[in-house]
Amino acid sequence: MAWSFALVIDPAASDDPRTDFADTFTVIDPTAPALSVGELSTQRGDGIFESIGVVDGHPQEVDAHLERLVHSAELCDLPVPHLAQWRQAVKTVADAADPGESVIKLILSRGVEHGPTPTAWVTLARAADNTRSRTEGIRVVQLDRGYGVNASADAPWLLLGAKTLSYAVNMAAIREAKRRGADDAVFVSSDGYVLEGPTSSIVLRFGEVFVTPEPSGGILHGTTQLSLFAYLEAEGYATQYRRVLPAELAEADAAWLVSSIRLAAPITSVDGVDLAVDRDLTASINAYLLSPRD
């Protein structure tokens, strides 16, 4: 990934409305050493993040991402991010973006072990070319997530609703999918319900109804899925949150993995069984997702 810009932000910003948040930002070289080995993000995956798509300099759905960052911080007992400060940081970074598609990452780490405060930084990188995934589609395999669909209801320390830096399992699932000749994975709960992809939400179409698995503690509520449902409703379709069974994937009229950077990737096969792709609708969805969204 070609990082082009990064800034460290001091998360201990003042609530004083006269504060110029720019004073809490330090621009750094994204390819140079910036973090010490004592960082708990690196030692323990102990922190939270968001990935925001940037199209021609416009950061997409910033409020939804910042709301989720706040939610993740609450679940992880991290200081609640200061929204105005982070919004300004996103704008500052987005202003450095080249035309085309980029990725902004927000990271809030618990900081250096036994250090005084969390650490936080925001990076900008050129996005990978996702044209092929968006047009030709992706093959997926269904993989057990190990947890029951309601695992975190009485066990918030499992952090299932938080977007934490502890993504080793998500990365391992994608490697397993590739080992099986697929491109990506769809997690299934140990009690047999479809959850989400390792870095995406899943959306299925049955006739005129679009379905995504009911958000629960076990599913990260996807910002792109939310935005897509609003679009589909405006287009006259019905949308539904409900339990989804693994066998339904093969029965769907179409299905997509949706996420902030790759956007809508139509699923062409599930565990080796072909699935129909609605190319026109997929193109419309991605055109919408590439348009400026707030």
Added chain:
Amino acid sequence: MAWSFALVIDPAASDDPRTDFADTFTVIDPTAPALSVGELSTQRGDGIFESIGVVDGHPQEVDAHLERLVHSAELCDLPVPHLAQWRQAVKTVADAADPGESVIKLILSRGVEHGPTPTAWVTLARAADNTRSRTEGIRVVQLDRGYGVNASADAPWLLLGAKTLSYAVNMAAIREAKRRGADDAVFVSSDGYVLEGPTSSIVLRFGEVFVTPEPSGGILHGTTQLSLFAYLEAEGYATQYRRVLPAELAEADAAWLVSSIRLAAPITSVDGVDLAVDRDLTASINAYLLSPRD
């Protein structure tokens, strides 16, 4: 934590027996910026680690830790660590230790995103004073781990037998324990078996028999537990690996959480119910664990 020494190692070391591994080490300032924001250890918790106790300059159980590092690397599809290289790195770092107790951490990260190779480093820090935990003991609460005891048998991508950098849940469990007025947690599987602590193994005593939960994909095999069992057997006790039920903790004659740095911490209460502490035996165990062990 007071880091006193660190070196980055080039994990792409040659197998040529004439290689001087010292050439693959770069000493760094452990408190200075050393890692770039693109590090996958920090972005994704994507890497593995080991913590080795050092007593008066002697690193404990190095081979057992390196074997587990290799096992973790295999589970995580990371290049298998070169044992002679890592052993020399541990020795180099241990030689820089002050008298008393220190901690060496070995970290093997997947490296910078889209970068050419993994990154690896070894740090040295003064250990916290664990006297109170070892003598006065610790209060624990039992917390659901969300997974069934055999969750990873058919799902190796859950990485349950690997010591990964994705420890956010382990850290959250310890915070939850403190919120409940305890010092540490004991994880219980979703199907009702005692597993381990977030950063330790559990050992229970029933008469002359010492028991630890049967290692499975869901339990990290503890180097300190292994060493302790060898000691107990030499002392004439019986040792046993078997399934342990949560109710057995309150019935045990004594119980400990054991780990490489805190060593044997006797459990004084489980979910608020007092447990007997065998102070003499605990002192003997910790004296053994503090003696040079290879």
